Amino acid sequence: MVQQNENNSRTRNRSNTESDASSPRDRLAEELRKQKFAYIIGGSLIGIIILIVLIGYYREFYTPPRVVAGEVRGVTFTMGDLVQRIRVLQGLNRYQEDYMLDLSSTPFEFLQKLIHVEILKQAAPGLGISISESEIEEELKKQFYPEIQPGQETGSNQLEQEFQSNYSSFLTATNLTKSEYESILGEVLRERKLTLSFFATIESPQAQTEIALIVLDRYSGTPPEELRGRIETEGFEAIAAELNQSDGYFGWVPEKAFPEFNDFLYPSEGEAPKIGTISDPIIQDSGVFIVKILSYDESKEVEDPVKYKLAMEAVKTWQATQLQTGSEDGWVKINFNSDKYAWVTNQVKLTAPRTNN
Incomplete structure (x- = not known):
């Protein structure tokens, strides 16, 4: 009996010793498993971030230009x-x-x-x-x-x-x-x-209208209606001179040469404006125009610059x-x-x- 008890005791001690010895290995394995899991999660997050960046790059820089x-x-x-x-x-x-x-x-x-x-x-x-x-x-x-100046000698x-x-x-x-x-x-x-x-193919001679013209920048800050009112009291030529546009004389204009104010000069309905008529401000993308009718000619030669504009x-x-x-x-x-x-x-x-x- 005594011998049996001693054998049992040795078996328990050996078992405890083996258990104590295996604990560090188990802890190390568990730690490695956790680290591996963390690496997987971290790698996945980095991959997702890179994918988001790549998608953004694709949408912003790769796809639109094509x-x-x-x-x-x-x-x-x-x-x-x-x-x-x-x-x-x-x-x-x-x-x-x-x-x-x-x-x-x-x-x-x-x-x-x-x-x-x-x-x-x-x-x-x-x-x-x-x-x-x-x-x-x-x-x-x-x-x-290069331009050759008078008297300058230069080889080809x-x-x-x-x-x-x-x-x-x-x-x-x-x-x-x-x-x-x-x-x-x-x-x-x-x-x-x-x-x-x-x-x-431009027809010449043709009907033309002689005009004076005041042109304003749309963003000049000068109220067009106010300027139009001053023309009534101070005169077209005076206002043109004030705006550094001489007396405003522009020249002869055939139909369709200047779409900006063509409808005033050549209305599709009704009669043409009388000589001396001054338009209301005509507001276009290219500027604000105030036109004065000076005279008419039913058959006048079209000058080359106006031909080119046509x-x-x-x-x-x-x-x-x-x-x-x-x-x-x-x-x-x-x-x-x-x-x-x-x-x-x-x-x-x-x-x-x-x-x-």
Whole structure:
């Protein structure tokens, strides 16, 4: 019996010893398990955070520039294209003292401009309009070729070097590539040729109205109605002189040359204003106009500058007609809303020239 008790005692002691020995291992295993669980949870949270950042980046920077904003017969313009074109404008106007980019209207205007440019590019062959590399080169030399002063002797090599230097400096200053700027020149020349084609069709002589004109900036702070009242008492010419607009004389204006006040000069209904009539202030986006009728001529030759203005207005009419027709027939598409407008505006602000107040 005694022997059995001793054996039982040794067994219990051995069991307790083994239990005591296994406790640190169990605690270590438990600690490792907890750490592994914590690492898994932490890694998952970090992964979620990274995913949120990536989704934000995708939505803010990757997706919007690739969203189609407009299309002309399968040729698309993305939001990124629109931002790039506005940045081109920033580059070209960066060093003008009075430069100010109007973000309340610029994005949509430039989308329309991209559409107009592509419509004309596609229509050009049918209109007999083409632009050659030599025409681009000639236009570049008009802009950047150095002027030779009277009595100055300069070799052709030196002039060519100066031309290339002037052109390179311009590209650097405006942050444009050679291909980007020459593409823009192509657009300008194409529209110029369209304008000249309309210029050749302007009827002359034709009926015209001789006018005097006072022009006010919409944001000048001068109340137009108050100014109109002063004209009655002080005279048109006196008020024009006060505004540094000489006596206000403007010249001869045919119908449709100046849409801003065309309806006053050439009303669609009723008789034309009598000689001496002064208009009420005509408020347009481009300014406030007060017009005085001086005389009429039913058959007067149209001067070339006025002809060119008529041709420019004819181009605008052609563009508007093409845009409307294309939209109705489905070969012109515009995909632009307030959210896209806001995104373009924010992107453009990032590269807007800074001004010192």
